[in-house]
Amino acid sequence: MNRTTRIMQMHLRDKWSWFLIPSMIVGISFSINLLISLFMTEPLYTGGIASVFVYIFVIGILVVPQTFPLAIGLGTTRGDYYRGTALTGLAFGAMTAIVLLALGWLERLTDAWGTDFHFFALPYVAEGNALAVVAQYFLIYMFLFFWGMFIASTFRRFGVKSLLYSLLIAIVVGTVAGFLALRFAWWEAIFEWFATHSLLVVSLWTLPLTLVLAIAAYGMLRKSVV
Amino acid sequence: MRTIVEVREVSKRYKDNMAVDRVSFTLEEGKIYGMLGRNGAGKTTIMQLLTAQAIPSDGEIRLFGEAPYENARVLGQVCFIKESQKYPDNFKVADALAVAAMFFPNWDASYAEALRQQYNLPERRQIKKLSRGMLSAVGIIIGLASRAPLTIFDEPYLGLDAVARRMFYDQLMADYIEHPRTVVLSTHLIDEVSRLLEHVLVIDRGRILINEEAESLRQQAFAVAGPMNKVETFAQGMKVIQRDPLGALLTATVLGSLGPEQRHRAEELGLEFAPVSLQELIVQLTKNQSEGKAAERV
Amino acid sequence: MSFLIDDDRPIFAQIAARIENDILEGILPEESQVPSTNQFAAYYKINPATAAKGVNLLVDQGILYKKRGIGMFVASGARAVLMETRKQQFYEQYVVTMVQEAKKLGITFPQLTEMIEKGATE
CATH class of the missing domain: 1.10.10.10 (Winged helix-like DNA-binding domain superfamily/Winged helix DNA-binding domain)
Incomplete structure (x- = not known):
């Protein structure tokens, strides 16, 4: 058996983490909002779909501590583990993107579920052609997945202190940047940039970041011990 | 016999602590090795270095003639069962065995299933809900059913009672006879395994203290008991590693084999002999080392 | 054994x-x-x-x-060889020691043979 695909099969054994929990999160969020929309006269727009993306960030963080020790313990190379895990992320990213697109179509087809409830086909998010929608979902998914994996790999490689330091740096940088943005009135420009660019363009800008995070995660995992 | 593991001058430094200090040894194909020593002596670190789970600070390791780090061809022939192995939270016993089956080319699924039943492991139980002993049983099953050319067990029996441990030793022996392979057993329950071992490596404070065939090691010490002055007369010029006085009596543990001449002399002096078990010998030797006495290498 | x-x-x-x-x-x-x-x-x-x-x-x-x-x-012929070796061992281990001990205790040779005969019939 191929060494990378067996890592993927190892991940797929955990159906809860990869499949059932995210489906449930979206399902519950959708159902509750649908129920609410039944009692509302005006249209309901919710961002419940974002939970999928928050969840994949969490999966990216959890997958390494959950499975790296077992894979290495069973004699896998770190490289094979990384490739198998990244491919699992890619596969689920593509699948999620396609499912979300399909549900968006269904939403349009059913005239917003008949109750003027907008969950999957949101303005700005689900505009543009099918390929663009799938690409943007996929790119955001991968960005969050590798961001999570990057954090977990940092922890694996350098321990808990490194995480605290990174967090501290992130807070300091964020605060300073926020202050500067306020001081020099960059916010307006930032908002305008988002407003004038489609989500596809915005998500394309995550691609270089995703690549950096993915490569850094690989570099750290290669030197990690169990 | 083919040498399958070569360790040359390997060290592992953790900050200011030398966990493994310039260790060299080889392992040959088809033998059962005992890696013995006290807790914290560096046994686990050595095994982690062998399997590329830890990276040496210095020195060279060859497994099946190749460097093991990130080497899938080599690592696929090794099964390292360690006491601290972690499994994903959602994994059931069946998941762990199914995953292990994918990773070991020689995996025997029906043997694994038979072992699972012998250890009364519920297939559908989550691993994180298993007792300590049952968790150890999962490791034992993977280690045995993997039939890996190099199988390493690091204290694999935590939480198992004497009956289950005996079961493990018997299964290991039976399967080893059917499918000879190199086995490394790391343990501090030396008496329990001493008969299974062909070769013994004793690790003490990051170094190799003894690297000997088990059978010759067994003949390298004896205890002699009797009136103190007579024992002292007899033991003159011998390497006494332990003296246990009781009133006017003395039991001395002596390094060296007991020849007919010495036996004869001791009989004349009215002294009695007792064998020294492998465990006893190793305890004495490692104790002497730790106390910083001039215990010589055997 | x-x-x-x-x-x-x-x-x-x-x-x-x-x-x-x-x-x-x-x-x-x-x-x-x-x-x-x-x-x-x-x-x-x-x-x-x-x-x-x-x-x-x-x-x-x-x-x-x-x-x-x-x-x-x-x-x-293995049995004969072993028998011979064991007889030699028997002589060294038991007979020599026995005679030494007998000397120490002042047992005479006729007394010793008598004891052996007694032991053999019991």
Whole structure:
């Protein structure tokens, strides 16, 4: 058996983490909002779909501590583990993107579920052609997945202190940047940039970041011990 | 016999602590090795270095003639069962065995299933809900059913009672006879395994203290008991590693084999002999080392 | 010879002694097959290499011989050789010590033979 695909099969054994929990999160969020929309006269727009993306960030963080020790313990190379895990992320990213697109179509087809409830086909998010929608979902998914994996790999490689330091740096940088943005009135420009660019363009800008995070995660995992 | 593991001058430094200090040894194909020593002596670190789970600070390791780090061809022939192995939270016993089956080319699924039943492991139980002993049983099953050319067990029996441990030793022996392979057993329950071992490596404070065939090691010490002055007369010029006085009596543990001449002399002096078990010998030797006495290498 | 292995002597020596005894007692007749090292290992729960060492000790002495691909067999004449060795051992271990002890206790030679005769009839 191929060494990378067996890592993927190892991940797929955990159906809860990869499949059932995210489906449930979206399902519950959708159902509750649908129920609410039944009692509302005006249209309901919710961002419940974002939970999928928050969840994949969490999966990216959890997958390494959950499975790296077992894979290495069973004699896998770190490289094979990384490739198998990244491919699992890619596969689920593509699948999620396609499912979300399909549900968006269904939403349009059913005239917003008949109750003027907008969950999957949101303005700005689900505009543009099918390929663009799938690409943007996929790119955001991968960005969050590798961001999570990057954090977990940092922890694996350098321990808990490194995480605290990174967090501290992130807070300091964020605060300073926020202050500067306020001081020099960059916010307006930032908002305008988002407003004038489609989500596809915005998500394309995550691609270089995703690549950096993915490569850094690989570099750290290669030197990690169990 | 083919040498399958070569360790040359390997060290592992953790900050200011030398966990493994310039260790060299080889392992040959088809033998059962005992890696013995006290807790914290560096046994686990050595095994982690062998399997590329830890990276040496210095020195060279060859497994099946190749460097093991990130080497899938080599690592696929090794099964390292360690006491601290972690499994994903959602994994059931069946998941762990199914995953292990994918990773070991020689995996025997029906043997694994038979072992699972012998250890009364519920297939559908989550691993994180298993007792300590049952968790150890999962490791034992993977280690045995993997039939890996190099199988390493690091204290694999935590939480198992004497009956289950005996079961493990018997299964290991039976399967080893059917499918000879190199086995490394790391343990501090030396008496329990001493008969299974062909070769013994004793690790003490990051170094190799003894690297000997088990059978010759067994003949390298004896205890002699009797009136103190007579024992002292007899033991003159011998390497006494332990003296246990009781009133006017003395039991001395002596390094060296007991020849007919010495036996004869001791009989004349009215002294009695007792064998020294492998465990006893190793305890004495490692104790002497730790106390910083001039215990010589055997 | 006990059916169990003890820790008093090297295990391989005990395996060799066990086979010798079986030959002397006729349990293993000449030209019969000896259990394999693996059978010894499985029975006594010892390392097969250790069992092999015991068996090889007897091969070196010509007590056992190897048939290629079949196993180990008791050599013809093995029993007589063992008998002779054991008699020599008996003399050294028991007779010499006994005579020494008898001298110490002032037992005369006729007294000693009388004691042996008594012991033999009991």
